[in-house]
Amino acid sequence: MIQQLVHIDQEIFLAINQGLSNPVFDWLLPILRNPYTWAPLYLFLVIFFIKTYGKTGILIVAMTLVTFGISDGISSHLIKKTVKRIRPCNDVEFKENVNIRVRCGSGFSFTSSHAANHFSLAFFWIVLFRRRWKYVLWLCIAWAFLISVSQIYVGVHYPFDILCGSALGILVGLATGYLFKRFVPSFFKTEQV
Numbered sequence: 452m453i454q455q456l457v458h459i460d461q462e463i464f465l466a467i468n469q470g471l472s473n474p475v476f477d478w479l480l481p482i483l484r485n486p487y488t489w490a491p492l493y494l495f496l497v498i499f500f501i502k503t504y505g506k507t508g509i510l511i512v513a514m515t516l517v518t519f520g521i522s523d524g525i526s527s528h529l530i531k532k533t534v535k536r537i538r539p540c541n542d543v544e545f546k547e548n549v550n551i552r553v554r555c556g557s558g559f560s561f562t563s564s565h566a567a568n569h570f571s572l573a574f575f576w577i578v579l580f581r582r583r584w585k586y587v588l589w590l591c592i593a594w595a596f597l598i599s600v601s602q603i604y605v606g607v608h609y610p611f612d613i614l615c616g617s618a619l620g621i622l623v624g625l626a627t628g629y630l631f632k633r634f635v636p637s638f639f640k641t642e643q644v
């Protein structure tokens with residue numbers, strides 16, 4: 452049973468990693484999964500939250516960092532070190548099939564911390580802003596999804612790593628979002644922008 456799941460995971464991996472291969476994705480997807488690509492967005496959001504929402508904006512920034520820390524801690528330090536799944540680009544029996552488009556890294560694969568972290572942020576922000584900003588739901592999900600799928604395309608994660616990392620991130624983001632909602636209910640009583 453487990454071997455069948457691993458085989459299905461590898462087949463889906465190959466369909467994305469090799470089957471979607473093209474010069475545009477070869478250029479774009481490594482950029483999308485690079486954390487430095489998003490640094491200007493993060494800086495903008497910090498400034499925007501504080502400038503727009505004042506003291507509550509500082510709480511939003513702090514809780515964004517807490518959300519990131521929780522998802523990264525669970526994914527990187529708890530799950531990866533327990534499960535110890537080898538990355539597809541490091542798997543001696545499988546890596547000859549992998550188109551490696553970025554440095555592989557020596558860490559473990561399950562769960563994807565990129566997926567966990569970005570989906571946690573996305574869903575935290577969705578809980579906070581879905582009634583204020585019309586398109587926040589789809590923008591956040593698309594952003595997290597593209598970064599996550601890029602991990603498969605560049606050869607560093609299997610789809611199951613992404614799926615479970617995304618699920619973890621969604622749970623963490625919803626939990627921290629609803630905690631924020633519980634402890635700062637005044638933020639949710641203002642009108643839609």
